[in-house]
Amino acid sequence: MERESLISRIVFFCNKVLALLTFLAYILPFLAPKLFPFLSVLTLLLPLFLLLNAAFFIVWALQLKRKMLLSGIVLLLGITFISKLYRFNETTLELEPDDFIVMSYNVRLFNKYEWLPNKKVPSDISDVIQDYNPDILCLQEYTPDEDVRLRNYPYKNVQLEGNKNKYGQAIFSKFEIINTGKITFPNSSNNIIFADILKKNDTIRVYSMHLQSIKISTDIHEKLNESKSKFIFKRISEAFKQQQQQSELIKTHYDSCSYAKIICGDMNNSAFSYVYRNIKGEMKDAFQEAGSGFGKSYNFKYYPARIDYVFVEKSFLVKEFITDNQVKLSDHFPVITRLKMIDKTQK
Template identity: 30%
Template sequence: MSGTFKSIRRRVWLILNTLVVLWMLLGVLCLQVPPSEFWPAGFVAFSLPGALVLNFLFLFYWVLRRSWLLVLPLSAFILAWNYYARLVTINFEKEIPDGAKTLQVMSFNTHVFNAYDKIVEGVPQVSTDMIDWVAEHPADVFCLQEFYSRVNSLEYNNFNRIGTRYGKYKFASTSVGDRIKADLGIVIFSKYPIVESGTLRFSNTRDRSANRAAWADIDVKGDTVRVYAVHLQSMSIKSEDIENTYSAIGDETSFKKESRNLARRLRGGFVSRAAQVQELLGHVQASPYPVIVCGDFNDIPFSYTYSELAEVLDNAHVRAGNGVGATYNGPLPFLRIDNQFYSAGLEAYNFETHYEMGLSDHFPISATYVLQPKDAEQR
């Protein structure tokens, strides 16, 4: 009787493990499907981390059982290794070669420096601590999304406080917004000269939309690197939307309403970003120089957006970071939606997520890039 029970239990666990592996395969396939053509693929891909974790737990279970059935989750683990690396990365520290030409890049969605979190008598209260942290960071290039500056204010003139005061070059892709005529948008600051620059406006956004890409060709001691600061379509999900969904659990009518609202917003984001990433890649692949593409992509590593970028570019966190690398400072933990990608001709070192700066709804990220000599780049 005991042997029969063990046999049934093993068969049940094997069936469940098989279903998880099939889930993994389906999730990987859905990463290749543009949500603009079949939007449910975006949700299946979004669920892939759950399948990866469950497969790992099955592997651990069969190892403890000393069963040959560990071959199934182990094979899936090996075949899906690149996707596990997107989930959690492990890298050993690399020494930057002596005499190497380097470029440190910091990317940060500043959340307009919290200008609209508190309004007293119509005057925005900006987080000066955040501004000072950015201004004093040792990076060579700063890619700032949701940038905010008030030209008519000495205290909140961030073009001056972050750029001019420190002798930085800048390219601003901003619009004038709000009643006090503040500049809002994307700004690239650089310690090295900017020789050319421009804005890529996505065809599915309005001209004044914050969702765009700014680029700058930067002269790094005689070599040119093109740096992109990107802000793709937001998920448009607020913390109260998530809290309302949690609180609605137990109330079937309310839960359906809130969950449908979340699903609708996610679907809209999947579809919009799928189109935007194709326009971005078209511009990136036409660059005559090595590129660094960084910013707020508003998509996790298990998305069509990320996969399309990872197909042609390396990811700095995967190559030089450690851990989960979560960048969203909000009610949903473990989300890495800010990234730095880079092309041949560069190598990433010392990737870091700056959890010490927690004043925005995003954490800043930085990496140091070594520019490879031209002859090495051509080999």
Template identity: 30%
Template structure:
């Protein structure tokens, strides 16, 4: 009986070591260039799976042999930065009485206003933006040719500039304060892009970089493959489906890597403590793209958010791929994902910033 018990514990210990090593591979994957290591660089996508499994091992060892809890806890400590990037824990930030700005970033999916039976809100995207109260609104997948939409939004946001990447797709910056278009960053993409705007806020010029980086290009067929794997997970289907989807993810990540390098280079060259960088990065907070772009900046959600903060929500895919990053002139008072509106495949991300005195 003792032999069986000890064997049982040994098997679970080995399993815990495998899970822990998997977690560390995910946690340190942002250090890898997605151009040179496209598949391994995708590992960060899977970190929530290893976090949940490692937590299960902590609970298991707490009841079976509490001293062994040091194993899963040690893995978390070794990958602490990535753990807190994925699911930060923050208390409420105290305001020092300085001036505040609220920033909203939202991939509006061409303002199509998805209609579905399970929607929580009937509020349209336009109504949501107009009632948001944000000072600066940054939009991705903005329908450039929709003049009616522009006229509606400029009733609340009188200053607006947009940058078009193809016949209809654009990023836009709406503001309560004067805004100028500065330039489009030369990133390699047929559909997406990055644009620099400047918002004049009192005596400060605020550089705002709005990004919509390369999509993972998961079409209806790809999402069907993924959902089919979840609903009927037989070995052959999972193996072939995983290989197919991983290649698509790796190919897209290899494109986003150089895009992030261009954006990071611009930030390095033109850095301002008032800088705001935001948008749909199509990459999670545990990725090369996120870490490269945020080298000189604060990630607002990591500084003031709590939990995973899912912004992309479609076809059983749940990730935080929308980000707001800011310079040293700001204290991040609050950052949250607003899931009160589900008219796009993204939720808006908003943050409240205080200018340091």
């Protein structure tokens, strides 16, 4: 009996430590990463914290112990975070003539350096794009490739860097593009590009973002020793500080734009981060509006990493959202959303 009591005390101690870390992770999205760069890494672990709290709650509840209240309160206070982690009901609204589709996809240079043992990746990605047939297509880690077929897009904004090997971002559109631009990040090869797109009588500003990468291997079986773990945490911390600056640059830029805005792309950070909160602002997260499941957009084994987003202003109705995790042609999965401009008289 004493042994069980000791085990129970040890387990509850772990529960209390987890609760403390979870509360801390709840606070961090409201604090700039440059203030606590090392602690900001906890936001990446928040999905795991929430799942473990749910497990503790169930264990204590099955034993009819009041200890369940600790994790219960933690989960209750984090209800808004849970909605960012998992969505139970997918929304698909009726198709209407004015609907249009936006697709965002980090294509990883179309497998230029053969990370995948598939020499048809450029052609296969072209087939995926043709199947979804988006009206507006945003590609991160884009590079010109003769096997990529994008003939249905008469308008584009392609911004490339490099001499021999060119890479960058691209926005393709079936609608007329009347203006284009780029936001350059200090001390980084990442950036944001944008296009002002004319759809009937409306002008839409579309941003494609690719924020600083934290460069974590998708293979979690890689052996980590103490020094390597410290190096990874330091690298993540530095990347988060850069992302903070980058998020502030895009926020300043889009605040000065009066057009209806869509921001999509690879943010390289979770929905529980300061960077997410800063960029999203009052906009709607298309996944939260109409997606389902975890919305996992990065192919990280055994962990639901959602780092690719589509944010839209309230002038858009999100009618459908898909993360196609069956398309394994990059280290990211494509995200697709169907939108409709809301009649100003109906707001």
